[in-house]
Amino acid sequence: MAVRPRFYLDHAATSWPKPPGSLTACIDYQTSNGAAAGRGVYQSAEAASELVRTTRQAIARLIGAPNAIDIALCCNGTQALNAGILGLLQSKNLRGCHVVTTATEHNSVLRPLQLATHSCGITWTAVPCDASGWVDPNQVRDTMTANTRLVVVNHVSNVTGAVQDIHAIADIARERDALLLVDAAQSLGYLPIDVVKDSIDMLAAPGHKGAGGMLGTGILYVRNDLQKQMESIWIGGTGTQSDSIDGPFDWLAAVESGNSNLPAIASLKAGLEWLRDHRPPDSMRIWSETILKAIQQTPNLKLIGPGNDDPARSRLPVFSLICEKLSCHEAAMLLDSACGVEARSGFHCAGLIHDYLGTKDRGGTLRLSLGHTSTLADVEAAVAGIEILGSM
Numbered sequence: 001m002a003v004r005p006r007f008y009l010d011h012a013a014t015s016w017p018k019p020p021g022s023l024t025a026c027i028d029y030q031t032s033n034g035a036a037a038g039r040g041v042y043q044s045a046e047a048a049s050e051l052v053r054t055t056r057q058a059i060a061r062l063i064g065a066p067n068a069i070d071i072a073l074c075c076n077g078t079q080a081l082n083a084g085i086l087g088l089l090q091s092k093n094l095r096g097c098h099v100v101t102t103a104t105e106h107n108s109v110l111r112p113l114q115l116a117t118h119s120c121g122i123t124w125t126a127v128p129c130d131a132s133g134w135v136d137p138n139q140v141r142d143t144m145t146a147n148t149r150l151v152v153v154n155h156v157s158n159v160t161g162a163v164q165d166i167h168a169i170a171d172i173a174r175e176r177d178a179l180l181l182v183d184a185a186q187s188l189g190y191l192p193i194d195v196v197k198d199s200i201d202m203l204a205a206p207g208h209k210g211a212g213g214m215l216g217t218g219i220l221y222v223r224n225d226l227q228k229q230m231e232s233i234w235i236g237g238t239g240t241q242s243d244s245i246d247g248p249f250d251w252l253a254a255v256e257s258g259n260s261n262l263p264a265i266a267s268l269k270a271g272l273e274w275l276r277d278h279r280p281p282d283s284m285r286i287w288s289e290t291i292l293k294a295i296q297q298t299p300n301l302k303l304i305g306p307g308n309d310d311p312a313r314s315r316l317p318v319f320s321l322i323c324e325k326l327s328c329h330e331a332a333m334l335l336d337s338a339c340g341v342e343a344r345s346g347f348h349c350a351g352l353i354h355d356y357l358g359t360k361d362r363g364g365t366l367r368l369s370l371g372h373t374s375t376l377a378d379v380e381a382a383v384a385g386i387e388i389l390g391s392m
């Protein structure tokens with residue numbers, strides 16, 4: 001049977017294909033090593049621990065973290081966000097505080113915050129965004145109260161691609177003595193981030209999107225002097241203090257409880273090495289403009305997100321749209337069946353943003369997203385698919 005061509009435009013969910021070297025590193029690890037890290041003293045177990053150590057170092061370099069041990073390796077972005085948000089809010093210093101977040105957040109921020117209202121007595125407020133998914137930093141300031149101790153911000157909307165002004169938000173958080181947690185799910189590997197220069201206290205992200213690792217990877221950075229106050233939200237085998245069942249356990253060991261996904265971590269390290277030598281090429285910017293223009297110029301389609309009319313508002317190539325005559329699920333099925341274009345439809349796990357984008361009653365949006373390994377053929381297929389959607 002002939003293989004049907006597929007054009008993957010769902011990099012905002014997870015990148016595919018992975019950068020060169022990432023898959024090979026994953027298979028090589030499992031073929032030639034396969035041991036668990038942080039447990040045994042035999043040579044391959046030591047090599048596994050070394051892999052963890054050097055992967056932490058590569059992440060620390062990418063985000064400007066002062067120490068590799070400020071980085072916890074998690075299994076996805078959701079796990080990293082839960083460990084960061086709930087770990088911090090359960091500490092005695094922050095119980096009962098007020099948290100400011102934004103309407104653009106993913107449910108992996110909103111749901112832990114909602115959980116913390118019951119388990120930690122906190123209150124939280126989501127700052128609205130505009131119709132393109134952009135948050136005004138002044139509204140963050142205006143929403144803060146004397147009891148606000150934490151600000152959680154999604155760096156780049158996974159629905160509209162809008163990039164938030166995290167520098168301005170960091171300044172505001174610092175002015176008011178609040179901590180800043182950045183969800184870098186869509187930006188890690190695509191935008192420069194420096195946790196020290198940008199005054200970011202905590203940063204969480206999947207490792208399987210722009211960082212180029214396999215599914216099953218995530219990272220959490222916590223500023224060194226905050227780690228002591230983080231509570232464990234899960235605990236189990238840590239490979240240390242194994243004769244004690246009540247600790248105290250250090251923050252990193254608790255977050256990384258249980259055996260790590262070493263084959264995926266090997267792929268993440270290879271992805272990060274590839275990234276070090278590859279900044280987003282010019283073609284990415286050109287392709288992004290091509291898709292943007294195609295959506296904007298096609299009748300019956302409406303772009304949901306920043307257009308190219310305001311250069312001050314930057315975006316990444318995550319494009320949401322709605323079709324006048326099709327639901328977003330019908331549009332996604334049509335793209336797939338007519339042109340092999342794989343795009344996501346629905347609310348994209350973002351529980352609040354659709355109230356502000358006007359897309360709630362439409363069942364969300366159709367989303368096309370590019371990544372490091374997108375090709376001209378992907379872009380051409382997307383443009384052809386957009387034309388078909390407009391003709392319906």
Ligand SMILES: Cc1ncc(COP(=O)(O)O)c(C=O)c1O
Pocket residue numbers: 012013076077078079105106108154156157158183185186205206207218
């Ligand atoms: C903005 C944002 N935050 C968090 C996540 C959660 O990451 P993961 O799917 O790795 O749990 C995603 C995933 O799409 C995301 O887009």
